[in-house]
Amino acid sequence: FDHNKVTVIFVLGGPGAGKGTQCANLVEDFGFCHLSAGDLLRAEQHRQGSEFGELIQTCIKEGTIVPMEVTIKLLENAMAAALKETRAGDGWKDGKGRFLVDGFPRKMDQALKFDESVCMASAVLFFSTTEEVLLSRLLERGKTSGREDDNEESIKKRFNTYKETTMPVINHYEALGRVIEIDSSPSVEIVHEQAKVAVAKLL
Numbered sequence: 001f002d003h004n005k006v007t008v009i010f011v012l013g014g015p016g017a018g019k020g021t022q023c024a025n026l027v028e029d030f031g032f033c034h035l036s037a038g039d040l041l042r043a044e045q046h047r048q049g050s051e052f053g054e055l056i057q058t059c060i061k062e063g064t065i066v067p068m069e070v071t072i073k074l075l076e077n078a079m080a081a082a083l084k085e086t087r088a089g090d091g092w093k094d095g096k097g098r099f100l101v102d103g104f105p106r107k108m109d110q111a112l113k114f115d116e117s118v119c120m121a122s123a124v125l126f127f128s129t130t131e132e133v134l135l136s137r138l139l140e141r142g143k144t145s146g147r148e149d150d151n152e153e154s155i156k157k158r159f160n161t162y163k164e165t166t167m168p169v170i171n172h173y174e175a176l177g178r179v180i181e182i183d184s185s186p187s188v189e190i191v192h193e194q195a196k197v198a199v200a201k202l203l
């Protein structure tokens with residue numbers, strides 16, 4: 001994708017940090033197109049005729065990372081589809097497509113590949129909080145979410161993958177000076193205010 005035509009912001013943070021919640025708020029504020037890698041994978045998992053359904057299901061339950069080719073293809077397709085839409089205000093501003101890529105990249109190979117072959121992200125919004133907060137949010141959500149990975153066993157595995165595989169990605173972008181860290185422990189409203197200020201400076 002042409003750098004002059006798209007702006008990409010990665011949104012990272014532990015499982016349950018509030019990435020999806022805050023992306024929805026930022027869409028309201030700035031008219032981004034919000035692409036959640038996890039949501040795209042769950043949709044692909046349930047798509048009739050998908051050859052990746054079983055693979056995705058296993059990875060999500062085990063909290064491991066789906067091979068990057070699958071996820072990057074889904075993201076690329078979704079970006080291309082969004083850019084085709086001409087409706088003003090829907091992920092568009094001044095002729096430029098704006099994307100919040102939520103929950104991606106969570107492994108170094110994905111980060112390098114996406115930056116090189118899809119589009120260089122301009123920043124990483126990093127929602128950070130403690131494991132206690134993450135756990136309590138996920139268990140609470142698990143009562144009604146129906147998500148196959150919102151149970152204590154899967155959550156533990158997701159935490160491990162986050163620490164071992166995704167933190168190095170955040171550190172990589174931190175070393176490049178591209179990370180904006182936001183404490184996501186406070187209420188949704190307070191976190192939203194901080195995210196809004198941070199993103200306004202980027203645009």
Ligand code: UP5
Nearest residue numbers: 015016017018019020021037038065066103137141187188
């Ligand atoms: N909540 C949110 N903010 C709150 C606040 N400030 N105060 C109090 N409560 C707050 O929020 C989680 C819950 O907390 C909600 O109930 C919310 O109301 C409440 P949410 O906004 O959903 O958090 P989010 O960070 O989006 O949590 P999510 O569970 O979606 O994060 P994960 O990163 O675990 O999940 P994702 O869908 O991104 O990935 C799932 C799996 O897909 C991965 O484990 C992996 O197996 C696979 N995957 C890949 O393989 N590759 C990828 O590139 C991406 C995913």
Ligand code: MG
Nearest residue numbers: 019020036038
């Ligand atoms: Mg999410």
